[in-house]
Amino acid sequence: MKLFIDTANVAEIAEAASWGILDGVTTNPSLVAKEGRPYRELLAEICRIVAGPVSAEVLATEADAMEREGRELAGIAENVVVKLPITKDGLRVCTRFAEEGIPTNLTLCFSPAQALLVAKAGATYVSPFVGRLDDSGHDGMQLVREMVQIYDAYEFATQVLVASVRHPQHVVEATLAGADVATVPFKILEQLFHHPLTEIGIQRFLADYRAARDVH
Ligand code: E4P
Secondary structure, three states, X not given: OEEEEEOOOHHHHHHHHHOOOOOEEEOOHHHHHHHOOOHHHHHHHHHHHXXXXXXEEOOOOOHHHHHHHHHHHHOOOOOEEEEEEOOHHHHXXXXXXXXXXOOEEEEEEOOHHHHXXXXXXXXOEEEEEHHHHHHOOOOHHHHHHHHHHHHHHHOOOOEEEEEOOOOHHHHHHHHHOXXXXXXXXXXXXXXXXXXXXXXXXXXXXXXXHHHHHHHO
8 A cells, every 4th residue: 555645745745755655646626736846846856755656637528638747747757647637638648657667646536437447548547535425425435445446456557546534544444445545634644643542651651651650
C-alpha cells in the first residue's frame, strides 16, 4: 500500500517526506491555484522534493491539446505522471501515452464502468473520488472494492489510487479493500499518527522514569 500526499504545497510535501512514509504526490488544478505560483515552476520544485510519482493534471479538454500539454508536463521531470480526465479525449491520449510508456493518472472516476474503460486504455493509475461520492449520498468505498475485484479478476495492470480522502478511516478502508495507493491531504496524514493511548503511554513512561530517577 503506497501513500501519496494530495497537495501542491511544498512545505507540506517536504514535511511529510521527512517522516519517511511518502511514496508520491497528487496535485489538481484547484490545489495548484491555491499556491499562487506558476504551475510549471511549482511542479518542478515538487518533483525535486519527492522521487516518487507526482501527478500533474492537464488543463486542456480536447485530445490534441491535452497530448501537447501532457508531453510538456512529462518533460518537466522524470517522475511526472500526466493526469487526464475520464472523457473520450482523455482516454484517446491515455492510449497514446501508454504505447510510449508515459505514465498517466485517469482522474474523476465515479463508477466501475469508467474504471473498466480506463484499465483497457492502459492507464497507470485511476483515481476513484471516494469523498465526493460519499458527499453525494453514495458509498465511495464500495466503488473501490468493485474496482479492485474487476482489476484482480482480469489482471489489469492499472493501479487503484484512492482519492478525495476525507478522514483516516478512508485510508484504512482503502487498504483493507486492496487498493494500491491512497492519496491523502496533509491534515489527514497527520491524523494517522494519533491514538490517545500512544500519547498517554509516552507521558506515563516519562513520568515513571522521572519518578525513579528522583528516588535513586
Ligand atoms: C486527487 O487526485 C484529487 O486531487 C483529490 O483527491 C480531490 O479531492 P477533493 O474531493 O477533496 O477535492
